[in-house]
Each structure stands twice: as structure tokens, then as C-alpha cells.
Amino acid sequence: MPYDVEKPDEQWRAELSPSEYAVLRQAATEPAFTGEYTDTRTEGVYSCRACGAELFTSTTKFESHCGWPSFYDPKDTGAVELVEDRSHGMVRTEVRCARCGSHLGHVFEGEGYATPTDQRYCINSISLTLQPAEG
Ligand SMILES: [Zn+2]
Numbered sequence: 292m293p294y295d296v297e298k299p300d301e302q303w304r305a306e307l308s309p310s311e312y313a314v315l316r317q318a319a320t321e322p323a324f325t326g327e328y329t330d331t332r333t334e335g336v337y338s339c340r341a342c343g344a345e346l347f348t349s350t351t352k353f354e355s356h357c358g359w360p361s362f363y364d365p366k367d368t369g370a371v372e373l374v375e376d377r378s379h380g381m382v383r384t385e386v387r388c389a390r391c392g393s394h395l396g397h398v399f400e401g402e403g404y405a406t407p408t409d410q411r412y413c414i415n416s417i418s419l420t421l422q423p424a425e426g
Contacts, residue, residue, distance in 0.1 A: 296342040296391035307341065314415045315341045315393040318378075318385070323358025326416025330354075335423040336366065337414075342391035346370050346419065353406055359396065359413045363406035371412075373398065386412055393418065 298306075303316050313319040328337070337347040337360075347362045347370075355361035365371045369389055376385040376397065386395045396414035404411060 294390060294392040296344075298391075303341070311340060311417055314417050315395075318376075318394040320396075321359070321415045321417050326359060328360045328416040328419060328421060329358060331360070331421065333421060333423050335421050337362075337419040337421050339388040339391060339393060339395070340418055340420045341393040342388060343420075344370060344388055344390040346388060346395065347412070347414065349421075349424075351406075353404065355404060355411055355413070357411070357413060360416055360419065362412040362414065363404070363408045363410055365412065371395065386414065388418075395419075 372387045374385045
């Protein structure tokens with residue numbers, strides 16, 4: 292499926308830092324408890340660091356204590372794409388930016404967090420840029 296934003300690999304490599312590239316374009320995972328947004332409570336909108344699409348808001352961010360920013364719902368259902376991921380001997384659901392296909396993280400379900408959806412979008416900080424709310 293083609294994405295709205297498609298760029299040759301060399302262009303992504305040039306536009307992103309090596310660690311951003313590794314996560315966004317090669318589906319690496321940043322080490323737990325190291326990302327800049329893990330414990331952030333600032334109000335605002337989190338957008339894709341690769342293409343700028345608005346993906347999550349601080350309203351659905353919650354304390355999961357898992358080491359990565361966690362959200363119980365994307366900003367809009369269509370903002371993210373969910374893809375079955377069978378790497379590393381596990382079956383997980385990968386979360387990608389629906390606009391550019393960049394890797395964001397994974398979504399887990401039924402873990403018992405007290406959130407409205409019982410879902411945890413476990414997202415790499417480095418895949419996101421927080422735009423703090425005005426005022
Ligand atoms: Zn994107």
C-alpha cells in the first residue's frame with residue numbers, strides 16, 4: 292500500500308539522525324527509560340518525527356511504567372496503521388505512521404491498565420515530536 296509520503300531510503304537517511312533512522316525506518320526500539328517523552332506530562336500533540344502527521348495527544352497518554360511513552364488511543368483512528376509483526380519469535384502488532392509508514396512502536400491489549408480502551412500504544416519517544424499546547 293503506497294503511503295502519502297514516500298521518499299527514497301537515501302533521503303530518509305539524510306533527513307533523520309542515525310538513531311531516528313534506526314527506529315523510524317528500520318523498526319529498532321530505543322532502550323527503555325531513555326526516551327525524552329517517557330514521563331512527559333506536558334499537554335500537547337505528538338506528531339510523527341519523520342513526516343509531521345499528528346498521531347497522539349497528551350490526553351490519552353498514561354503512566355504505564357513500561358519505560359516508553361504509552362497512549363491508550365491514537366489521535367484519530369486513521370492516523371496509525373497496524374501491522375502484524377512476527378519478528379523476534381513473538382506475534383505483536385506493530386504501529387506505523389499511516390502517512391509515511393515509519394515505525395512508531397507496538398500496541399498491546401488486555402494488560403489490565405485502567406484506561407478506557409485497555410490498549411497500550413507503546414511508542415518510541417524518538418519517533419515523536421511533542422508540540423506543546425498554547426498557553
Ligand atoms: Zn509519518
